[in-house]
Amino acid sequence: MPDFSIGVDLGGTNLRIAAVSDEGQLLEKITLGTNLALGRNHVIDEMCDAMQRLSGKYKETGDFLGAGIGFPGLIDIATGRLRKAVNLPGFEGYAVREEIERRMKFPKNDARVVIENDGRVAALGEQWRGAARNFSNAAMLTLGTGIGGGIVLGGKIWHGMNGMAGEFGHVTLEPEGRPCGCGNRGCAEQYASASAIVRMAQEAIARGEAPTLARAAAPANELGAEALYKLAIQGDEQAGRIFRNFGRYLGLLLASLVNILNLEMFVIGGGVSSAWDAYAPSMFEELRERSVVYAATAPPDFSGSDAFGKKEEGAVAQAKNRNERKTIITRALLGSDAGLYGAARVAVLAR
Amino acid sequence: MPDFSIGVDLGGTNLRIAAVSDEGQLLEKITLGTNLALGRNHVIDEMCDAMQRLSGKYKETGDFLGAGIGFPGLIDIATGRLRKAVNLPGFEGYAVREEIERRMKFPKNDARVVIENDGRVAALGEQWRGAARNFSNAAMLTLGTGIGGGIVLGGKIWHGMNGMAGEFGHVTLEPEGRPCGCGNRGCAEQYASASAIVRMAQEAIARGEAPTLARAAAPANELGAEALYKLAIQGDEQAGRIFRNFGRYLGLLLASLVNILNLEMFVIGGGVSSAWDAYAPSMFEELRERSVVYAATAPPDFSGSDAFGKKEEGAVAQAKNRNERKTIITRALLGSDAGLYGAARVAVLAR
Numbered sequence: 001m002p003d004f005s006i007g008v009d010l011g012g013t014n015l016r017i018a019a020v021s022d023e024g025q026l027l028e029k030i031t032l033g034t035n036l037a038l039g040r041n042h043v044i045d046e047m048c049d050a051m052q053r054l055s056g057k058y059k060e061t062g063d064f065l066g067a068g069i070g071f072p073g074l075i076d077i078a079t080g081r082l083r084k085a086v087n088l089p090g091f092e093g094y095a096v097r098e099e100i101e102r103r104m105k106f107p108k109n110d111a112r113v114v115i116e117n118d119g120r121v122a123a124l125g126e127q128w129r130g131a132a133r134n135f136s137n138a139a140m141l142t143l144g145t146g147i148g149g150g151i152v153l154g155g156k157i158w159h160g161m162n163g164m165a166g167e168f169g170h171v172t173l174e175p176e177g178r179p180c181g182c183g184n185r186g187c188a189e190q191y192a193s194a195s196a197i198v199r200m201a202q203e204a205i206a207r208g209e210a211p212t213l214a215r216a217a218a219p220a221n222e223l224g225a226e227a228l229y230k231l232a233i234q235g236d237e238q239a240g241r242i243f244r245n246f247g248r249y250l251g252l253l254l255a256s257l258v259n260i261l262n263l264e265m266f267v268i269g270g271g272v273s274s275a276w277d278a279y280a281p282s283m284f285e286e287l288r289e290r291s292v293v294y295a296a297t298a299p300p301d302f303s304g305s306d307a308f309g310k311k312e313e314g315a316v317a318q319a320k321n322r323n324e325r326k327t328i329i330t331r332a333l334l335g336s337d338a339g340l341y342g343a344a345r346v347a348v349l350a351r
Numbered sequence: 352m353p354d355f356s357i358g359v360d361l362g363g364t365n366l367r368i369a370a371v372s373d374e375g376q377l378l379e380k381i382t383l384g385t386n387l388a389l390g391r392n393h394v395i396d397e398m399c400d401a402m403q404r405l406s407g408k409y410k411e412t413g414d415f416l417g418a419g420i421g422f423p424g425l426i427d428i429a430t431g432r433l434r435k436a437v438n439l440p441g442f443e444g445y446a447v448r449e450e451i452e453r454r455m456k457f458p459k460n461d462a463r464v465v466i467e468n469d470g471r472v473a474a475l476g477e478q479w480r481g482a483a484r485n486f487s488n489a490a491m492l493t494l495g496t497g498i499g500g501g502i503v504l505g506g507k508i509w510h511g512m513n514g515m516a517g518e519f520g521h522v523t524l525e526p527e528g529r530p531c532g533c534g535n536r537g538c539a540e541q542y543a544s545a546s547a548i549v550r551m552a553q554e555a556i557a558r559g560e561a562p563t564l565a566r567a568a569a570p571a572n573e574l575g576a577e578a579l580y581k582l583a584i585q586g587d588e589q590a591g592r593i594f595r596n597f598g599r600y601l602g603l604l605l606a607s608l609v610n611i612l613n614l615e616m617f618v619i620g621g622g623v624s625s626a627w628d629a630y631a632p633s634m635f636e637e638l639r640e641r642s643v644v645y646a647a648t649a650p651p652d653f654s655g656s657d658a659f660g661k662k663e664e665g666a667v668a669q670a671k672n673r674n675e676r677k678t679i680i681t682r683a684l685l686g687s688d689a690g691l692y693g694a695a696r697v698a699v700l701a702r
Contacts, residue, residue: 160613161676164644166608172603172641182643203432252523259518262511290523292533293515296434
């Protein structure tokens with residue numbers, strides 16, 4: 001049996017813990033609710049119990065290589081503290097790595113605890129085992145409540161100097177745009193996240209411009225991104241417009257990232273990324289218009305809505321074979337497991 | 352005597368060639384005009400003559416390690432061709448590396464010719480011998496007709512996959528903004544370059560909003576960025592407003608770069624960068640407001656206009672000593688020689 005590490009994804013809603021072999025096989029996954037109402041100690045206790053259970057079980061057949069934990073927020077890697085964590089009340093300033101190490105009672109200089117931002121570990125997961133597995137350099141955007149992000153260079157997370165590189169969600173897209181929780185205005189996550197899609201629908205309903213959406217939202221007055229996507233692919237004009245608008249903003253963000261980083265692959269993840277055929281055409285159109293680097297490196301036969309599946313595999317093969325490397329923008333493959341793979345990987349890379 | 356390499360900076364106006372020791376001492380510099388009217392062969396001949404002269408002279412006292420040449424434009428590093436070079440008519444598609452190697456008749460596998468984008472070599476120059484010499488990771492923006500850029504990671508140019516990483520000038524700042532030569536609208540170089548300053552002044556004059564600038568521009572109807580800077584520091588309100596506006600856009604661009612890259616140091620170069628005290632306060636204000644990463648990592652006692660000189664040195668020392676690393680934004684130190692140092696360095700690194 002192989003050696004293994006543990007990856008944890010601590011979100012505002014779910015707490016997921018997995019044992020992953022060092023060859024990248026997910027051995028076992030435990031999914032719990034994140035019971036924030038009971039306090040951070042309770043959450044950390046539950047996490048550590050599950051980690052103990054998994055490490056105890058698989059330790060009998062392989063070496064335990066360490067644990068990586070992805071948190072939503074700005075993390076100070078040097079001190080192991082959470083600097084900013086709007087979705088984890090009570091965690092700001094918390095010396096979370098120290099607390100976990102204390103509970104886990106790892107022998108010194110053996111298995112270690114590594115804490116990371118959730119966007120960074122998802123990027124590493126997709127690069128290690130997902131959409132970017134054939135590339136050593138890639139970036140990923142996870143579109144959810146906000147926008148998570150991460151840059152992987154040479155198969156490792158590119159941290160920048162304090163572990164904060166990859167804050168794509170707070171890149172300004174509209175200088176005079178919507179206020180963001182970070183203090184800025186017009187941040188990408190106000191326009192190209194899952195919550196932005198829902199908000200755009202609510203605004204269209206409130207303006208009386210979207211009667212079909214208003215009907216779909218009634219009586220509970222709720223309309224999620226998934227329901228909107230279904231309406232869009234059924235041909236609802238308003239829903240379609242919202243996804244096209246979302247695609248344009250996503251393209252605008254990607255255009256900047258491509259111009260700055262010139263990476264081989266950009267992976268789009270998060271639940272809303274699966275609405276690809278509703279937003280990809282306008283995303284690619286915006287990218288071609290706005291990024292001089294993308295225009296020079298776009299795969300020749302990519303045309304937006306069909307830029308996945310067979311053609312995507314073809315472009316990847318072509319990029320590798322002809323040594324004419326192209327910028328591939330594609331969907332994530334691992335879904336919500338990306339963060340578990342990445343967190344497990346980060347523990348091994350830290351050894 | 353030390354070993355040496357040759358660095359070349361081929362601009363639309365000047366052609367400069369320097370011999371630089373591998374320890375980073377500029378041994379000799381030749382400055383010529385770039386006589387584009389006589390055709391690209393003439394320009395390349397003049398460049399190669401000067402390179403032969405310098406290599407012949409210093410070869411007697413040290414080994415010649417190669418030549419690096421910085422070009423304004425998008426370069427395909429793999430093929431040694433210029434893909435896009437708006438300021439060098441006739442050079443697009445030109446197999447420039449091959450041509451230079453043919454003329455220089457280097458012995459095989461010995462000294463080599465490396466071609467690079469001018470923004471990238473300037474960044475490497477400032478990282479090797481200039482403002483960022485104490486850091487191995489840094490980015491530089493050169494503000495001129497356009498905006499040159501480069502990212503240095505681990506003491507080497509970060510190329511991305513095709514050598515195009517660092518196209519900061521074409522990051523979109525205003526989605527519905529001014530058209531740019533690259534095909535996009537609202538590119539950074541339309542707002543935060545030296546030419547943008549001059550254009551903003553011309554527009555203010557044309558709108559009749561800047562009588563003092565109109566007087567200063569008459570009778571030749573010319574007003575350069577330097578003259579505008581002098582007016583600004585003499586208290587001219589319109590000139591001051593133009594630099595503040597420029598600083599805001601530069602801050603907006605830097606905010607995105609800091610959020611994405613989280614580097615230790617960002618160096619601002621190009622002639623207009625010396626107008627620092629006219630634009631730095633609004634640049635820092637914008638950065639603090641717009642970048643969650645900058646806000647978390649800004650040097651505590653930086654306050655814009657006095658963020659240079661003694662305080663800057665202090666912040667660098669502090670950053671190194673306390674292991675609490677801060678984001679330093681500072682002016683370039685090497686002026687137009689940055690590209691020569693960087694081009695010479697790139698030849699040595701390529702060996």
